[in-house]
Amino acid sequence: MLAIEDLTVAYGGNAAVRRASLTIAAGERIGIVGESGSGKSTLALALMGMVADAARVEGSIRIGGIEMAGAHEKAWRVVRGRKVAMIFQEPLSALNPLRRVGETVAEPLRILNGMDRNAAQARTLALFKEVGLPDPEAKARQYPHQLSGGQRQRVLIALALSRDPAILIADEPTSALDAQVGLRIVELLNDLARRRGMSVVFISHDLASVARATDRLCVMYGGDVIETGPTAAVLAAPHHPYTAGLVAARPRIDARRERRARMATIEGVVPALADLTEGCRFAGRCRSEMPHCAGERPRVSISAQGRTVCCHLTDAAVTASEARVFA
């Protein structure tokens, strides 16, 4: 459905996403995790063709078999909404405060899909029902500020679904919501993916919701895709030291009973865009760092289970019997 190959997005000389490769099958739910500044949002914007004009995009983005990297804005408008749609982190600011939410959803249907007023209205209400908004008729007449956070996010999901996209990109859809509401949004996305056979790209830094929302996981750090694989497998046995650190740093309720109650952390911070080096970008924070890590970028190793890791440790350890290696 979607295939990214060697995708680089650079602002000036600095690559916010560096030679990333990723494929998403139809109906697959994939999670992209990473800290702020890891390039996950830039990657999401690149999938919509919405990176800043000043950014340089190299490599390949194939959506439904069509090459979109470097495509013109006009070509992207054909894809947006119909092939790829997006929902956002902060549902309040993603809705025009001066418009009734029903109109926000109905208007693109009228103008882009050529529906008449009644058809668009009916479709809007059907969408509101599909995303589980209570009392759709009443909600359609309300302004964004009159809805709760969860309801706003449901409106945004309805808007994203309105033109039946094949892929839904959810950029931290639960981060601005409280945990219970966030959980229900995750359940809704799971439902929609199953019922519509729609792919979901779920971007988050919350491993707990990623574990619930996705089949496959893609871990990013400093603009690099450092590990991919089935979500459960990656979280159970991470290969990359950074992923291992992330998994260890998960807040856990039973941790309180342990003697050392401090939460595990990864020392240091994500390097700034301008400070990114040629080598492994986790070098400097990595506990297993080797002398050549900072200067040389590790190759990507692929395991038989379809997991990929980008780390010198794995690179050195792989043997031909358990995995194959490519440049």
Add this chain to the structure above:
Amino acid sequence: MRPKRPVSLVIGAALVGLVVAAALVSLVWTPHDYEAIDVAQRFLPPSAEHWLGTDQFGRDVVSQLMAGARSSVAIAFVAVLLGGVVGSLMGLVAASAGGLVEDAVMRLTDFSLAFPALLFAIMLGALFGPSFANAVVAIAFISVPVFARVVRGAALQVRSQDYVLAARAGARTPAHILWDHVVPNVLPAITVLATIEFAIAILVEAALSYLGLGVQPPTPSWGRMLAQAQTLLYLAPQLAIYPGLCIMIAVLGFNMLGDGLRDAADPRLTEGR
């Protein structure tokens, strides 16, 4: 929950209403003919016949003030409309286009903002002669860069909102985004600024008329009434006080109206949860 109506909105609207009503009524009715000179009736004190007395030519002061409101409101309205439309368009274009166009437009506004506004209006009046049209153009010219600057800022702020991003993600064209999202959301800023510019326009119009560069006699104007009363300050100070008070009421009214509108124009404040 409905928030309390802001006091400034009520007072501002009342004062503005008074001035506008006076201007409109003067078109069809004034207590006396405001141009009628009667030397026998000079400097009359307030009476039932002449509510605020008469001036040095025996003209009725109330009638003059009402007709003067007409000039002030008409000039200010046309000037702010003109300046607002031109300036807002410049601001929207600058914010949408970005790059060289934005730089060009904003440097142009910097340039015109660097001119002392009143001096510029006086220069225009002196250059092209005093007339209604020139006063309008001069005052509009002053407000254009202010509108351009404020609208550009507001538009940039709106364009950085996620709902513009969401609209782009929904395959909307830049023109649609501008019309559906940017314009409605900068309109409150334009409205508020317009009322404040209205106040400034009335002051500038009074200043121009005071200097003889505004509307010409015999059309009455508050500024010229003030200028003429100046020489009679010891003899009849009330003739200076009345137009001065009118200017004050109008300016205060529009400023307060602008303040009140800023709060009232927002559905987040008026349509409760």
